[in-house]
Amino acid sequence: MADQGRGPGLTTRQGHPVYDNQNTRSVGPRGPLVLEDYHYLEKITHFDRERIPERVVHARGAAAHGIFVPTGMAGDDPVTKYTRAKVFRKGTETPIFLRFSTVIHGGHSPETLRDPRGFAIKFYTEDGNWDLVGNNLKVFFIRDPLKFPDMVHAFKPDPIHNRQMMGRFFDFVSMSPEATHMITWLFSPWGIPADYRHMQGSGVNTYKLVDDEGQTVLCKFHFQPRQGIRNLTSEEASAIQARDFNHATGDLYDSIERGEFPEWDMFIQVMSDDEHPELDWDPLDVTKLWPEDQFPMLHVGHIQLNRNPADFHNEVEQVAFGTGVLVDGIDFSEDKLLQGRTFAYSDTQRYRVGPNYLQLPINAPKCPFATNQRGGQMSYHVDGAGQGANPHVNYEPSSLNGLREQERAGPPPRPFVQGHIGRQKIERTNDFKQAGERWRSFSDAERDELVTNLVGALSQCERVIQEKMVCHFMQADREYGGRVAAGLGVAMPQREAAE
Ligand code: HEM
Structure with missing residues (x-):
């Protein structure tokens, strides 16, 4: 019986009772350690593997x-x-x-x-x-998935000194005009x-x-x-x-x-x-x-x-x-x-x-499921075991009581799609209009904060990047671009300042 205030008995993963969790097994009190200390080996090797790779994005x-x-x-x-x-x-x-x-x-x-x-x-x-x-x-920032790894690289810390740099962030963004709408949200208070x-x-x-x-x-x-x-x-x-x-x-x-x-x-x-x-x-x-x-x-x-x-x-x-x-x-x-x-x-x-x-229970469906997928690292049950199918039959089709296809309408047939195969942009890119609408929909306080945040971040960037960004904001809304330009001390050529 557990002592008052103490939990149930500690065991190894093999179910062996642990009677001393404070001292490794050693030759004499001063060591060295002996390799036969299974409890220590199990405990430390599991600890060594406690982390799995974190998500490449959205880690926190x-x-x-x-x-x-x-x-x-x-x-x-x-x-x-x-x-x-x-x-x-x-x-x-x-x-x-x-x-x-x-x-x-x-x-x-x-x-x-x-x-x-x-x-x-x-x-x-x-x-x-x-x-x-x-x-x-x-x-979102981009509309083509091919750009995603570059975008994430530019936003993540520098590959050499491991610091996030606005110079890298806006280098990518200034050459991706489709990001202007997302940037307008992100540098306003909506970004935190x-x-x-x-x-x-x-x-x-x-x-x-x-x-x-x-x-x-x-x-x-x-x-x-x-x-x-x-x-x-x-x-x-x-x-x-x-x-x-x-x-x-x-x-x-x-x-x-x-x-x-x-x-x-x-x-x-x-x-x-x-x-x-x-x-x-x-x-x-x-x-x-x-x-x-x-x-x-x-x-x-x-x-x-x-x-x-x-x-x-x-x-x-x-x-x-x-x-x-x-x-x-x-x-x-x-x-x-x-x-x-x-x-x-x-x-x-x-x-x-x-x-x-x-x-894993967190990922498995809660409705009945049954597959013929078998094996692989860490497999610990057979999907659908116990539902009455013949466990010897791990394939389909079969006349021997294996899993069978279900009678159900599948997804509808896709509408007829035709086009030239190639690397192509969508036609109606319209990269700036909604960014301008967003600017005009913000309160005065949100606009002030957006300009302050952009000027602060872009001040850490090369002049050429600042100019490209101002040009994008200008095309979204003249007042928007003008205020960021003024904050950075960037003079815009007349052509780019036009509506
Ligand atoms: C081409 C574009 C994108 C690619 C290639 C991509 C890829 C990824 C990858 C590889 C992960 C890690 C998943 C994991 O380790 O479990 C991830 C996580 C995530 N992505 Fe994306 N992503 C893209 C765009 C987006 C967009 C547009 C959104 C929002 C609508 C989004 C929302 C998320 C979220 C919420 C997570 C974390 C999921 C979680 O909590 O586990 N991603 N993404």
Whole structure:
């Protein structure tokens, strides 16, 4: 029986009792050690392997369990009009796991940095898992996945002296005009959310919803915090960082422990599934917002986080989200960035966590599942064992009671797509207009902070980079570009100062 105030007995992983956890086995009290000390060998070799590679981006994060409750849309316009996904069926409740993160720096970096915030949700639906791997800001820096490794390299610390440099960051950005809209968000107070509970979430990419007849609409997913939105000025963020660099993780964990469960309303925006030639931007372009007056936010449910992880490593570190993880009723759009992402996630997870990462409880579906996948490092169960199939049959098709294909309508056939194969840009790039609209939509305080932050960061850059950036801001809005130029002492040629 355990002593009062002391827990159950300690063992090795082999189940052997540990009777001395303070002293290694040695020849005499002064050593040397003996190799037969299995307890020490097991303990230290496991410790040596405690870390797995951290995520190449979004390494710092915090997460919680919760639920998604669809409420159906108001009036005669239910979400089921657009999608047959069971997760949206009124009256259901789906368990979720939501991981928030910062993007650029490592696993223990400060949570007060200017950075997008990850907002990744795993919905454990009755039809299998659905991952929505989003961010807090609703747009992104680039629209072609080929540019992603360069972008991340430029934003991460210098490969020689290991410091993040604004000169490298803006070197890349100044030659990627499509980033102007995202930069306008990021250097405003929206670039430092006060914590994870007071920020929005968005799927960012364009997806498709599929109805019972196989008809599709284009769709964006968004989340609005019921706690309200709160952002920080650079000064406020510095003050927090001086006393606590884990403030967002702490805020999330402590609020859930107190029983204050954070909630977000979930919305979709939809438009017909075509190219929309009437728009001066492309609905598949991830650098663009869908204006809410044209594409209203439709309420489809809410999420609540109500349980902290039992173990940070097992759940928060090893959870694996991916944009390829969709359920019936939700489909990919042709959005090139989405397609590029979809390869990257499971690829990195097979390396980062291991080939059987989907067997871990945090990643496995909660509905029945059965595959013929076998073996690989760390395999510890047979998917579907005990469901009545012949365990000798690890292949399909078979007449010997093996797993069989299910009778169900697959995803709808893709519309006929035709074009020349080649490295091509989308036609309606329109890189600056929405950045200008964003500038004009900001309050005076947000505009002042944006200019101060940009001038501060660009002051650390070469003149040629400053000029290119001012030129982009000028094309977004003359006042915007003019104020950044004035702050930097950059004189713009007349041609570039023109509308
Ligand atoms: C071509 C573009 C992109 C590529 C190639 C890419 C790739 C990656 C990779 C490799 C990871 C690490 C995953 C892991 O180790 O589990 C990751 C994490 C993440 N990415 Fe992306 N990403 C891209 C764009 C985006 C965009 C546009 C968003 C937001 C909508 C986003 C949101 C996230 C989030 C939230 C995580 C962290 C997920 C978690 O909490 O585990 N990424 N990304």
